Amino acid sequence: MLMTPEKNGSPFTSQVVQQPMSSTYTSTSTAIATHDLLRVFGQKAAVNHLNLTIQRGEFYGFLGPNGAGKSTTIKMLTGLLRPTAGTAYVAGVNVWQDPLRARTVMGVLPEHLNLYERLSGREFLIFAGHMYGVPEADIRRRTEELLHILTLTDDAGKLIVDYSLGMRKKIALAAALIHRPQVLFLDEPFEGIDPVSSRTIRDILHDLTQHGTTVFFSSHILEVVERLSSRIGIINQGILVAEGTLQELRERASGEQKDATLEDIFLSVVGAPEEVHNLSWLEQDGGN
Amino acid sequence: MAIHADKLRWLFWLRWKTLTRGFSRRPASLVGAIVLLLIVLGVAGTVAVVTFVAYRNLTPPANSEVLYLVLTGVLLIWIMLPLLEFTSNEGLDVSKLALFPLTRAELMASLLFSTLLDIPTIGLVLLLAAVIAGWAVSVPMAILAFFTMLIFYVLVVGVSQLVLALFMSTLQSRRFRDLSIIIVAVFASSCYLVEQFVLGGARFLHFTQSLQSSTYSPYLQWLPSGVAARSILMAIQGNWGASLAWLGLLLVITVVVLYLWQLVLERSLSSPEVSGSARVRNRRRQQAVPLAVSPAARPGSANAQPAGVSIWGRIVSPQVSAIALKDLKYYWRDPQLKARMLPALIYVIIFLVGPLLNPDSSRFGGSAFTLVIVPLLVFLFLATLSLNTLGLERDSLTTLFLFPVPPRRILWGKNLAVFALGIVEFLILIAVGVFLSHAWNLVLPVLVVGLAGMGVTLGCANFASVYFPQYERPTGQTSQSGCLRAVLALVMLAATAILLVPVVLALALPYFLRAEWIWGITIPLSLVYGIAFHQVVTLLVAPRILKRAPEILAVTTRE
Numbered sequence: 090m091l092m093t094p095e096k097n098g099s100p101f102t103s104q105v106v107q108q109p110m111s112s113t114y115t116s117t118s119t120a121i122a123t124h125d126l127l128r129v130f131g132q133k134a135a136v137n138h139l140n141l142t143i144q145r146g147e148f149y150g151f152l153g154p155n156g157a158g159k160s161t162t163i164k165m166l167t168g169l170l171r172p173t174a175g176t177a178y179v180a181g182v183n184v185w186q187d188p189l190r191a192r193t194v195m196g197v198l199p200e201h202l203n204l205y206e207r208l209s210g211r212e213f214l215i216f217a218g219h220m221y222g223v224p225e226a227d228i229r230r231r232t233e234e235l236l237h238i239l240t241l242t243d244d245a246g247k248l249i250v251d252y253s254l255g256m257r258k259k260i261a262l263a264a265a266l267i268h269r270p271q272v273l274f275l276d277e278p279f280e281g282i283d284p285v286s287s288r289t290i291r292d293i294l295h296d297l298t299q300h301g302t303t304v305f306f307s308s309h310i311l312e313v314v315e316r317l318s319s320r321i322g323i324i325n326q327g328i329l330v331a332e333g334t335l336q337e338l339r340e341r342a343s344g345e346q347k348d349a350t351l352e353d354i355f356l357s358v359v360g361a362p363e364e365v366h367n368l369s370w371l372e373q374d375g376g377n
Numbered sequence: 378m379a380i381h382a383d384k385l386r387w388l389f390w391l392r393w394k395t396l397t398r399g400f401s402r403r404p405a406s407l408v409g410a411i412v413l414l415l416i417v418l419g420v421a422g423t424v425a426v427v428t429f430v431a432y433r434n435l436t437p438p439a440n441s442e443v444l445y446l447v448l449t450g451v452l453l454i455w456i457m458l459p460l461l462e463f464t465s466n467e468g469l470d471v472s473k474l475a476l477f478p479l480t481r482a483e484l485m486a487s488l489l490f491s492t493l494l495d496i497p498t499i500g501l502v503l504l505l506a507a508v509i510a511g512w513a514v515s516v517p518m519a520i521l522a523f524f525t526m527l528i529f530y531v532l533v534v535g536v537s538q539l540v541l542a543l544f545m546s547t548l549q550s551r552r553f554r555d556l557s558i559i560i561v562a563v564f565a566s567s568c569y570l571v572e573q574f575v576l577g578g579a580r581f582l583h584f585t586q587s588l589q590s591s592t593y594s595p596y597l598q599w600l601p602s603g604v605a606a607r608s609i610l611m612a613i614q615g616n617w618g619a620s621l622a623w624l625g626l627l628l629v630i631t632v633v634v635l636y637l638w639q640l641v642l643e644r645s646l647s648s649p650e651v652s653g654s655a656r657v658r659n660r661r662r663q664q665a666v667p668l669a670v671s672p673a674a675r676p677g678s679a680n681a682q683p684a685g686v687s688i689w690g691r692i693v694s695p696q697v698s699a700i701a702l703k704d705l706k707y708y709w710r711d712p713q714l715k716a717r718m719l720p721a722l723i724y725v726i727i728f729l730v731g732p733l734l735n736p737d738s739s740r741f742g743g744s745a746f747t748l749v750i751v752p753l754l755v756f757l758f759l760a761t762l763s764l765n766t767l768g769l770e771r772d773s774l775t776t777l778f779l780f781p782v783p784p785r786r787i788l789w790g791k792n793l794a795v796f797a798l799g800i801v802e803f804l805i806l807i808a809v810g811v812f813l814s815h816a817w818n819l820v821l822p823v824l825v826v827g828l829a830g831m832g833v834t835l836g837c838a839n840f841a842s843v844y845f846p847q848y849e850r851p852t853g854q855t856s857q858s859g860c861l862r863a864v865l866a867l868v869m870l871a872a873t874a875i876l877l878v879p880v881v882l883a884l885a886l887p888y889f890l891r892a893e894w895i896w897g898i899t900i901p902l903s904l905v906y907g908i909a910f911h912q913v914v915t916l917l918v919a920p921r922i923l924k925r926a927p928e929i930l931a932v933t934t935r936e
Contacts, residue, residue: 219699
């Protein structure tokens with residue numbers, strides 16, 4: 090069920106991606122829109138003419154195997170990597186024409202957390218608040234509340250360099266939230282996070298979408314994507330090969346698998362080999 | 378304690394691969410390795426030749442004293458080396474090898490062999506070879522010296538690895554790594570002070586007299602290096618029994634060191650893993666965390682303006698202040714930035730202590746030169762900290778570029794932090810300069826030239842930072858583009874000097890023409906010139922940060 094960019098009529102894609110008109114990008118109801126977004130590294134197209142339209146308040150799960158182009162897409166959407174061609178809009182703002190305005194409306198949790206490690210957690214949040222232009226009084230209040238809700242209050246005075254990976258993710262998420270972004274980009278937000286924190290973050294994100302914030306997140310943890318996402322996009326080798334709600338994806342799955350899990354759909358869409366590899370030597374008795 | 382040769386061969390292969398792959402992945406590191414090799418060959422080769430000549434030509438007991446000193450020096454350096462330059466080499470990382478069924482003997486043998494691929498080992502081998510050659514006056518002596526040095530080599534490497542294993546957790550700690558960066562920087566940039574305190578002519582004379590009167594050997598003979606030296610010296614005196622006894626003692630000490638190393642190694646491998654960072658804390662309170670999002674994070678919550686804004690807040694944007702404050706904290710907390718400041722601070726120390734060390738020097742005391750040179754020291758300091766201001770953010774620049782901050786404010790904020798440090802240094806140096814030179818009449822022009830020059834220097838630095846950003850290694854090592862930076866620094870200082878000519882003329886001419894009243898016009902104009910230059914250059918180059926953000930990130934970060 091693989092799909093090339095031209096095959097927009099594939100059963101795995103919803104109709105919404107087929108409206109690449111500029112009015113769609115700047116519409117108040119559209120949070121993220123890309124048109125023919127392309128990024129080429131050498132001879133390889135990491136992202137190949139990607140067309141996305143994501144509505145306000147959507148919880149969009151962006152899936153794909155390693156090297157599929159998820160992080161490259163997020164970097165292009167957040168202004169960190171220049172596209173070879175194509176356009177990207179976030180909350181109606183062209184990311185590459187008006188980068189400063191685009192940054193005011195988005196919060197980003199990047200794949201590599203390049204935080205200011207020699208600041209304490211609290212100092213970093215206050216710094217981020219100032220960078221986003223949040224009023225001083227709000228910065229203080231929001232900082233303490235975010236620290237509390239993410240259970241970082243006790244470690245707020247410690248330098249980030251001494252934080253664990255999970256704590257870094259949480260402080261980076263807090264920094265991405267402090268200015269109440271309209272669109273939140275999260276690259277692997279649940280990787281390295283303990284179950285308690287993961288639950289807390291999920292609840293925060295769910296609440297955000299209820300209040301109109303759009304969450305665009307990539308993850309390898311399919312159960313989380315399945316549980317949280319209102320819509321799912323699957324990218325493989327730079328091409329959006331499937332898109333829709335979980336139900337839509339199930340319905341478009343082969344007839345015998347109406348109760349297919351996201352994992353089944355994902356493996357089917359990315360074309361995982363079905364044959365079972367047996368390591369016969371593992372079954373032999375004795376060592377070596 | 379079985380050792381399988383095949384495993385040893387593969388462990389050596391692993392060390393070789395990690396070494397060569399390091400060069401192929403980062404070709405610049407090959408240049409660094411070649412430079413290090415040349416330095417080691419040059420320094421160790423020279424020391425080896427000098428000590429060889431000393432062993433052969435100095436009259437006893439001076440040549441014996443040299444032997445004691447050389448072997449003890451080698452031992453101490455090899456104890457210190459891993460502490461100063463501790464980096465986790467994959468080929469030597471026993472914690473990774475612990476996954477495999479390797480005996481301790483195999484691990485230790487592999488580590489011993491692996492050191493043969495370290496560049497400093499070449500220096501060690503040269504020094505030990507000089508000992509063998511220097512004392513090989515006959516075939517039996519050559520054989521004895523060879524075996525003594527062979528055992529001593531194993532001992533030196535064993536002690537070094539024992540220290541490494543003992544302090545593994547400390548060495549991996551962030552605080553130690555921070556400290557080591559600063560220690561190395563201080564060490565590297567304090568040559569002048571070392572020269573003044575250690576290598577003074579009178580002290581060297583005292584040293585040669587000490588060699589003749591056997592001042593050192595009574596103390597050093599009790600160290601393992603002293604035992605090795607004694608073995609050779611006894612043999613050279615014809616007392617072969619005592620010589621072999623000392624050699625036996627050296628062997629016993631070596632075996633004990635290897636045994637202790639094995640014990641520590643085993644303990645460190647079987648002890649619970651220390652993450653080196655955050656302690657895992659069990660907090661029951663987490664269960665009480667409210668699951669709903671706070672109003673702070675909710676879209677639509679109040680966004681009220683703060684009631685009172687200070688005068689500072691009205692003049693300087695909060696974003697500029699926040700960046701400046703962040704940078705000032707970094708200058709205090711980040712060892713790499715601190716190390717970068719140190720050479721400039723060493724100049725200041727030299728400036729301060731120079732007159733005390735050289736009271737007769739014409740450069741100091743009573744000369745106006747002391748005061749006139751102050752702005753140059755400050756420009757150098759400013760250039761050091763601001764020449765690659767975006768690159769100095771390292772990977773965090775990605776985060777900074779995610780914020781909606783106008784680029785001119787980024788540069789202003791970073792300039793403000795550097796200016797704050799520079800002005801403190803400037804005022805202190807002017808006070809000291811005036812105290813030493815008594816040239817009170819030059820204070821005002823120097824102050825104005827300094828302030829205007831700071832504006833020009835920071836303007837030039839902003840231009841260089843935006844148009845020629847460079848990658849800064851996160852470990853405190855020098856950047857890969859050291860030559861480019863040196864050229865840039867020189868060009869920038871030259872440009873600053875040329876751009877300051879009008880200011881210098883505007884202040885110097887009235888002074889020499891005895892028409893100081895003109896300063897009433899030229900001083901404000903000079904200050905305006907410096908500020909205007911900085912602002913114009915900054916406003917011109919800043920938009921490029923926004924336009925070329927991905928390209929700047931590609932150069933300055935390593936994601």
